[in-house]
Amino acid sequence: MSRPYVIDELISAKAIAARIEELCREIRATFPADERLVVVGLLRGSFVFIADLVRELSDRDVEVDFIEASSYGNSMESSREVRILKDLRGEIEGRNVLVVEDIVDTGYTLSHVIHLLESRHPKRLKTVALLDKPSRREVDFKADWTGFEIPDEFVVGYGIDYAQCNRNLPCIGKVRFTD
Ligand code: IMP
Helix, strand or coil, X not given: CCCCEEEEEEECHHHHHHHHHHHHHHHHHHCCCCCCEEEEEEECCCHHHHHHHHHHCCCCCEEEEEEEECCCCCCCCCCCCCCEEECCCCCCCXXXXXXXXXXXXXXXXXHHHHHHHHCCCCCEEEEEXXXXXXXXXXXXXXXXXXXXXXXXXXXXXXXXXXXXXXXXXCCEEEEEECC
């Protein structure tokens, strides 16, 4: 059982949509339009973000793949030891790859995944994170594109959960405990 809490809106659905349009303008300019792009979502938190991103990239061929790394489990604490729970289905050697993450917090998850994918020799490998909490960083890592920098708050919505709940909220909200 989680503690009682309410959710205060931090980033509206409209602001997210507008920011995704901006991010995709830059992403489109970075990857050649005539080369197929492999968009890799980190499960599970990125599933809403990746759905909106790929539809903004409809000017080109896009393949979607997923990788799952261990993260918070049911707690609010990040784990320093990252394990791959589900690997990609496809090969990325010699290909253009965009890795899509929900939040960069300590940085352990994304830096581990990027290191792993780099070892497979993609042609280009870039990362986009919807949210970044720079004040929480423990490893030197920055995504190539970030949607929003946020303070050290626990957030939910738009794919992001607390104990597997609230992924279906259309906005990003912060969790405020009421006990
Ligand atoms: P990192 O390895 O510490 O950077 O953790 C990244 C992962 O932790 C994210 O992909 C999320 O799954 C999870 N996470 C980090 N901050 C939050 C949060 O505020 N709410 C929910 N999950 C979070």
